[in-house]
């Protein structure tokens with residue numbers, strides 16, 4: 535590739551490379567001392583950031599908003615001004631220290647963000663430049679600014695929350711169903727918490743694979759939402775008994791379960807597996823707010839039940855599938871752009887406190903999700919684009 539080199543005479547030594555594709559890279563030799571954003575307005579010296587100060591699944595008890603210096607990105611890092619951050623059911627597992635019990639508080643929290651690059655390290659500048667819009671999957675997203683290694687960042691055309699929905703929720707549904715679901719056309723797939731962040735993607739991917747999709751949810755509004763994204767049989771478990779509905783309408787059982795509720799719902803899913811059925815354990819949200827993080831399941835009878843149906847239970851944890859992550863994201867983002875995949879964002883508009891805006895709204899957004907109110911991916915907006 536031909537590269538044109540220009541050296542500008544400015545107080546801070548800045549080299550600008552221009553490729554024949556007109557991509558502009560800025561290498562700022564003073565990156566470790568100070569840096570400027572695209573519009574040449576100073577980055578503030580301090581910022582707000584959420585920190586776990588006491589391990590607890592009660593997010594309000596565990597996490598405090600602190601004021602701290604805006605970090606300087608290291609050599610292979612970007613400093614990102616977060617525009618949107620995503621809420622995940624596991625944020626409270628993280629605040630309870632369940633991801634890494636050896637880490638002692640204080641530690642940062644939040645898994646994913648979308649925003650703009652405002653500064654970058656020297657090596658990072660060969661891939662990105664100031665002003666680039668990006669999405670990332672990295673610890674510490676619940677902050678106004680987050681330093682993120684380049685390898686965890688995906689370039690975007692615009693800072694849109696739809697990309698955020700794909701980072702964890704969409705990637706989990708896509709990879710879990712593809713790798714562990716082994717979906718075949720005409721099979722029946724049961725998705726629990728189907729109207730939620732990862733559930734609404736699982737419904738769509740299972741439909742794309744030519745399956746008949748059953749989805750559980752807790753309200754009439756969610757039933758309508760599930761119908762709108764192609765779910766063949768939404769079941770509002772507050773109005774219909776899930777066990778008897780499945781026995782009556784699917785007497786041979788379901789081939790695949792995308793299961794994220796746990797406890798009694800897990801037991802029910804085991805009982806309703808078809809021969810050669812695959813139950814994917816994606817999560818067990820019904821236990822997360824408890825001290826142990828678990829709800830009891832009927833383990834003693836599990837081996838016999840699986841053997842009788844030649845069925846299997848398969849665990850899935852997204853960080854174990856990172857080798858497939860980039861390809862999955864590229865494909866999902868293209869499908870979203872082409873209108874083949876809906877990324878439904880819930881910004882709290884229908885919450886009594888109004889839309890989730892500003893870092894402190896993360897508390898309210900987590901409460902909202904745990905009250906089972908969300909449809910699609912819960913997202914908090916941190917800063918308008920022009921700040």
Ligand SMILES: NC(=O)c1ccc[n+]([C@@H]2O[C@H](COP(=O)([O-])OP(=O)(O)OC[C@H]3O[C@@H](n4cnc5c(N)ncnc54)[C@H](OP(=O)(O)O)[C@@H]3O)[C@@H](O)[C@H]2O)c1
Pocket residue numbers: 621622623624702703706727728729730731732733750751752753756794795815816817818819820821850851852853903904905906907908910911912
């Ligand atoms: N394994 C992985 O790598 C991975 C990655 C992402 C997510 N997950 C898992 O996927 C599940 C969903 O996560 P998400 O972030 O996408 O959340 P979400 O589905 O957007 O929101 C949670 C939904 O769970 C349902 N729910 C059912 N029982 C609940 C209970 N006892 N308490 C609270 N909510 C309950 C609620 O919907 P209804 O009221 O309609 O039932 C609620 O809206 C979680 O188990 C999470 O851990 C796993």
